[in-house]
Amino acid sequence: xxxxxxxxxxxxxxxxxxxxxxxxxxxxxxxxxxxxxxxxxxxxxxxxxxxxxxxxxxxxxxxxxxxxxxxxxxxxxxxxx
Numbered sequence: 583x584x585x586x587x588x589x590x591x592x593x594x595x596x597x598x599x600x601x602x603x604x605x606x607x608x609x610x611x612x613x614x615x616x617x618x619x620x621x622x623x624x625x626x627x628x629x630x631x632x633x634x635x636x637x638x639x640x641x642x643x644x645x646x647x648x649x650x651x652x653x654x655x656x657x658x659x660x661x662x663x
Contacts, residue, residue: 601611 597611598608601608604611606614
C-alpha cells in the first residue's frame, strides 16, 4: 500500500540512515519500529514491593530518618531505642 505523509526532512533523513544501516528499506524499517513493543520508561509505572508484615514490635511506627538512624547502629533490634 502506498501513502503520502508530511514529515520533517531531518527526521526522514535519520529514518533512512537507520534503515540503511540495518539493510532495510524505509518502509520495512517503519513497519518494524511500529510493530515492536515500546520499552517501559525507566523508573516509572513499576509496581513497587510492599512489605505487609509481620512487623517488629521493637521498631513500631517511626519515621524513615529514625529507622535509618537505627540501622546505622550496631545493636540488635530488641535493644534499639
